[in-house]
Amino acid sequence: MKTKVPHFLPYQGSKRKLAPIILDKFSGRYDFIYEPFAGSAAVSLAALACGRVRRATISDKLEPLMALWNLVINDPDKIADQYERHWNAQLKSPSDYFIKVRNHYNETRQPSELLYLIARCVKNAVRFNANGDFNQSADSRRRGTNPRTMRSEIMMVSKLCAGRVEAVGADFRDVLKDAKPTSLVYLDPPWQGTSGKRDQRYAFPLLIDDLILALEDLNRRKIPYLLSYDGTCGDKSYGKDLPDYLNLRKVGLNAGRSSQATLLGRNEITIESLYISQDVK
Secondary structure (H helix, E strand, C coil), X not given: CCCCCCCCCCCCCCCCCCHHHHHCCCCCCEEEEEECCCCCCHHHHHHHXXXXXXXXXXXXXXXHHHXXXXXXXXXXXXXXXXXXXXXXHCCCCHHHHHHHHHHHHHHHCCHHHHXXXXXXXXXXXXXXXXXXXXXXCECCCCCCCCHHHHHHHHHHHHHHHCCCEEEEECCHHHHHCCCCCCEEEEECCCCHHHHCCCCCCCCCCCCHHHHHHHHHHHHHCCCCEEEEEEEEECCEEECCCCCHHHCCEEEEEEEXXXXXXXXXXXXXXXXXXXXXXXXXX
């Protein structure tokens, strides 16, 4: 029977559909999974729901996102109520209300407002300016996730994660210092093709040299990891292969129709690269 994995965060680029395929790339069970660059934490949620790991640490440098996760895990009724109030308050003038919330979030970084903005923005395609302010527009064709659906998903995520998941707002290198060889690390960082310049999809871009140094450290410590990084979309290739000396096995995963290309009016298939370290069992 297929395991139902709850998800409350409709995040473009989420690994929700690919998570079962990613989990199939290792056969063992682990005490812990670390998922920096967490976003919707789709792989950690799937691993917990399927019994492949016992506990998880999810992290992201976007601190309001991790504050949101902590509310979902530890105070689900509160965040569900806050989302419902935002959703109902928008009904008279959806576009104006979205702009009002966006402006207030950019001043205060309130996690409940971030949830509303993600659920309500165009194609759930989160965008930030150079100051880290949310600058995506409202989706004119829909009102965002219905509050009843959102509450149900939040409650299921909380039930799955309470007492088992820690959400941390921090740099990925600091979080991975605690990883052990009995842990599994899953990384889904900004792609090479989007990180050499300012890219609005990410509040905090990542340089490839910093990533490679972190992977070298994981190899040295014999910590197993899987890395979703780069790939192709239509005729476009994102980035170069990682260095051979890292001893990574690379497989291509069909991620389906590209949401980003769809936004631009193109019909293209994305093949994502998954790198698997030699310590993965």
